[in-house]
Amino acid sequence: xxxxxxxxxxxxxxxxxxxxxxxxxxxxxxxxxxxxxxxxxxxxxxxxxxxxxxxxxxxxxxxxxxxxxxxxxxxxxxxxxxxxxxxxxxxxxxxxxxxxxxxxxxxxxxxxxxxxxxxxxxxxxxxxxxxxxxxxxxxxxxxxxxxxxxxxxxxxxxxxxxxxxxxxxxxxxxxxxxxxxxxxxxxxxxxxxxxxxxxxxxxxxxxxxxxxxxxxxxxxxxxxx
Amino acid sequence: xxxxxxxxxxxxxxxxxxxxxxxxxxxxxxxxxxxxxxxxxxxxxxxxxxxxxxxxxxxxxxxxxxxxxxxxxxxxxxxxxxxxxxxxxxxxxxxxxxxxxxxxxxxxxxxxxxxxxxxxxxxxxxxxxxxxxxxxxxxxxxxxxxxxxxxxxxxxxxxxxxxxxxxxxxxxxxxxxxxxxxxxxxxxxxxxxxxxxxxxxxxxxxxxxxxxxxxxxxxxxxxxxxxxxxxxxxxxxxxxxxxxxxxxxxxxxxxxxxxxxxxxxxxxxxxxxxxxxxxxxxxxxxxxxxxxxxxxxxxxxxxxxxxxxxxxxxxxxxxxxxxxxxxxxxxxxxxxxxxxxxxxxxxxxxxxxxxxxxxxxxxxxxxxxxxxxxxxxxxxxxxxxxxxxxxxxxxxxxxxxxxxxxxxxxxxxxxxxxxxxxxxxxxxxxxxxxxxxxxxxxxxxxxxxxxxxxxxxxxxxxxxx
Numbered sequence: 001x002x003x004x005x006x007x008x009x010x011x012x013x014x015x016x017x018x019x020x021x022x023x024x025x026x027x028x029x030x031x032x033x034x035x036x037x038x039x040x041x042x043x044x045x046x047x048x049x050x051x052x053x054x055x056x057x058x059x060x061x062x063x064x065x066x067x068x069x070x071x072x073x074x075x076x077x078x079x080x081x082x083x084x085x086x087x088x089x090x091x092x093x094x095x096x097x098x099x100x101x102x103x104x105x106x107x108x109x110x111x112x113x114x115x116x117x118x119x120x121x122x123x124x125x126x127x128x129x130x131x132x133x134x135x136x137x138x139x140x141x142x143x144x145x146x147x148x149x150x151x152x153x154x155x156x157x158x159x160x161x162x163x164x165x166x167x168x169x170x171x172x173x174x175x176x177x178x179x180x181x182x183x184x185x186x187x188x189x190x191x192x193x194x195x196x197x198x199x200x201x202x203x204x205x206x207x208x209x210x211x212x213x214x215x216x217x218x219x220x221x222x223x224x225x
Numbered sequence: 226x227x228x229x230x231x232x233x234x235x236x237x238x239x240x241x242x243x244x245x246x247x248x249x250x251x252x253x254x255x256x257x258x259x260x261x262x263x264x265x266x267x268x269x270x271x272x273x274x275x276x277x278x279x280x281x282x283x284x285x286x287x288x289x290x291x292x293x294x295x296x297x298x299x300x301x302x303x304x305x306x307x308x309x310x311x312x313x314x315x316x317x318x319x320x321x322x323x324x325x326x327x328x329x330x331x332x333x334x335x336x337x338x339x340x341x342x343x344x345x346x347x348x349x350x351x352x353x354x355x356x357x358x359x360x361x362x363x364x365x366x367x368x369x370x371x372x373x374x375x376x377x378x379x380x381x382x383x384x385x386x387x388x389x390x391x392x393x394x395x396x397x398x399x400x401x402x403x404x405x406x407x408x409x410x411x412x413x414x415x416x417x418x419x420x421x422x423x424x425x426x427x428x429x430x431x432x433x434x435x436x437x438x439x440x441x442x443x444x445x446x447x448x449x450x451x452x453x454x455x456x457x458x459x460x461x462x463x464x465x466x467x468x469x470x471x472x473x474x475x476x477x478x479x480x481x482x483x484x485x486x487x488x489x490x491x492x493x494x495x496x497x498x499x500x501x502x503x504x505x506x507x508x509x510x511x512x513x514x515x516x517x518x519x520x521x522x523x524x525x526x527x528x529x530x531x532x533x534x535x536x537x538x539x540x541x542x543x544x545x546x547x548x549x550x551x552x553x554x555x556x557x558x559x560x561x562x563x564x565x566x567x568x569x570x571x572x573x574x575x576x577x578x579x580x581x582x583x584x585x586x587x588x589x590x591x592x593x594x595x596x597x598x599x600x601x602x603x604x605x606x607x608x609x610x611x612x613x614x615x616x617x618x619x620x621x622x623x624x625x626x627x628x629x630x631x632x633x634x635x636x637x638x639x640x641x642x643x644x645x646x647x648x649x650x651x652x653x654x655x656x657x658x659x660x661x662x663x664x665x666x667x668x669x670x671x672x673x674x675x676x677x678x679x680x681x682x683x684x685x686x687x688x689x690x
Contacts, residue, residue, distance in 0.1 A: 009480050015487040053476055080479035081472060082520050083527045084580040088537050102483035102516055104509075105490055154552060180553060184524075184584050185517055187591055193556040 001116060002026045004045045006036040006062065007078065008054050012101075016049070019105040020112070033057025040066055045073055047116055049108075052079040052090065060093040067094035074115040078103070087183055106217035110169045117168060128163035131210055131223040133202060135163055144206050154179070155198050162211070162221040171218035195219055240414040244407025248400065255399045259392045267385055271361070274376050275342075278363050281313075281374050289367045294325065297367070301326035312377030314347065314360050320369040329373070336364045336371065347377070417446045421453075429669070433461050471526050478519060486512045521656045528581065528663035538576045540690045543607050543614055544569035546579065550586040551605055554594070562599040565590075568606040573614045574690040577668050585664040588657040589618040589683055596622030596681070614689045619682035630674040634662045661685070 007013040030036035033054040052059040077090040082100035090098040128135045172191040203209045316327035333345040347358045362375025437450035493505035551567035558565035593603045601621040665672040670687040
């Protein structure tokens with residue numbers, strides 16, 4: 001998987017590059033906006049990570065020009081601008097996800113993975129499954145080992161999102177964004193409380209546990225710990 | 226919108242009152258002028274008639290002096306033939322009351338002295354009808370005889386009637402024209418005031434690029450609009466400088482925070498010594514806290530200086546949002562032994578930014594959760610009343626004393642009882658209510674802190690969609 005990183009802060013860039021490389025990605029780095037646009041047009045990448053504020057050409061400028069070219073390569077926008085309106089601007093310009101600085105490497109990696117998998121996999125399947133946990137999205141039924149599990153509407157949505165990203169680390173922020181459509185960090189551990197309720201429902205009476213906590217990152221739904 | 230409309234009605238009334246006063250003054254003035262000129266004309270016409278009668282009497286007296294009764298009778302008989310048609314009236318009688326000459330059959334009324342004036346009606350036959358002719362006459366004594374000369378005033382009275390009717394018409398027309406002009410003027414003033422007021426409302430609600438409508442008549446309204454517009458340009462400029470400053474500040478603060486965070490994160494990952502690793506993990510948590518405070522500050526600044534055009538707004542149902550947010554916080558509240566109750570039965574539609582309003586609710590709920598004791602109650606209610614969406618978040622905590630409520634909305638205000646206790650906890654930096662105030666502001670709403678007896682009730686009012 002080839003990733004183009006466009007980031008003018010060298011120190012941040014070098015940490016991001018080593019993090020991505022450790023996760024097994026091939027990274028090409030540009031500092032300048034125009035240079036990045038030329039590179040993105042000449043070579044093929046699976047994902048672009050673009051900082052918003054760049055010398056010579058603004059990050060959103062790169063994205064909108066690529067979109068105008070007809071490119072559908074997923075783009076993750078990094079930004080020091082974090083208000084609600086800035087985020088909307090970023091997504092309107094053609095960004096697929098928006099991450100506000102300072103971010104953790106874990107958050108970045110989780111989002112990169114989600115974007116790459118989304119580009120590959122289909123999310124329209126009517127049946128989702130991890131291990132013996134199954135979800136029928138049409139009849140809205142969830143079963144584990146054949147036993148029906150009762151979930152609230154929100155727990156269903158939460159589980160649905162996790163089932164759509166099996167084996168991927170999903171951060172708390174990603175859950176707030178995708179399940180609740182909230183794009184700010186609440187001060188309380190809201191997501192943890194909802195996850196623990198979901199865990200009660202799907203893991204308490206069954207073995208092995210499927211919903212795991214990844215320290216310092218988030219959660220993952222998978223068969224083996 | 227009761228405020229501006231009520232103000233407008235007063236203005237409209239004052240403009241029409243002014244017009245009405247002008248109308249009355251004008252009608253009185255025109256009436257006085259017209260009536261005076263009518264009186265003067267009438268008097269002059271009467272005087273002219275009297276002069277004619279007097280000079281005729283004088284001439285006849287001369288003739289009498291020369292020729293006696295005989296000569297006067299001759300002259301009068303001639304004159305009656307000539308002047309009868311012209312409306313002249315003559316009567317010459319002797320002392321015994323016998324008519325000597327003239328076109329009257331008898332003395333119309335008692336005359337006591339020489340030169341007295343008398344007015345009477347003469348009934349004349351014209352065809353089959355008998356017509357009254359008003360006559361004004363004067364009588365003199367010639368020796369022992371009496372002579373009366375008068376004129377028919379029908380023509381004069383006809384002119385007087387015409388004048389009176391012209392007077393009435395011109396006063397009525399004046400009143401009508403003045404009334405129309407006043408009505409047009411007061412409507413125009415009211416319309417201008419309404420334009421200015423609604424433009425001001427728009428600008429206050431965040432459409433900072435909007436300007437007052439300025440015509441090219443250079444009247445007081447245009448001059449006022451021009452001055453206000455210059456002032457708005459200045460404010461707009463300052464807001465633009467503020468926004469640029471915030472952008473740069475965000476960039477210049479977040480880039481080093483990013484570096485520090487990454488360094489600490491990778492340091493913690495590589496560190497083998499547990500004490501060191503803990504310190505680094507703690508520092509990362511601190512950086513996240515700084516980042517959250519910074520984000521909130523920037524969001525407040527952005528919301529306070531942003532214009533409505535710059536903020537994405539859609540029609541949304543606050544009641545649905547209240548249910549979503551209550552559902553989100555329900556497990557946390559339950560975990561702390563607090564009842565969280567949402568009362569939003571009917572949809573409450575308004576123009577708003579979902580993210581900002583969700584953050585407003587999150588801040589109010591987190592604030593309430595911080596201060597509500599075990600087995601306390603937090604209630605979130607929304608309803609639409611008289612064109613306003615009223616959102617109320619109430620808790621049963623210690624509340625805020627009335628004297629400190631205004632202060633509580635300012636950033637970084639640490640209140641003795643309330644914010645002080647929680648300042649250190651969960652990044653509580655005393656910004657929560659300031660952000661709420663900023664979000665309410667950008668939505669053109671009003672915020673009130675009330676006593677929930679016991680506890681705090683925060684009431685946010687927005688214009689309904």
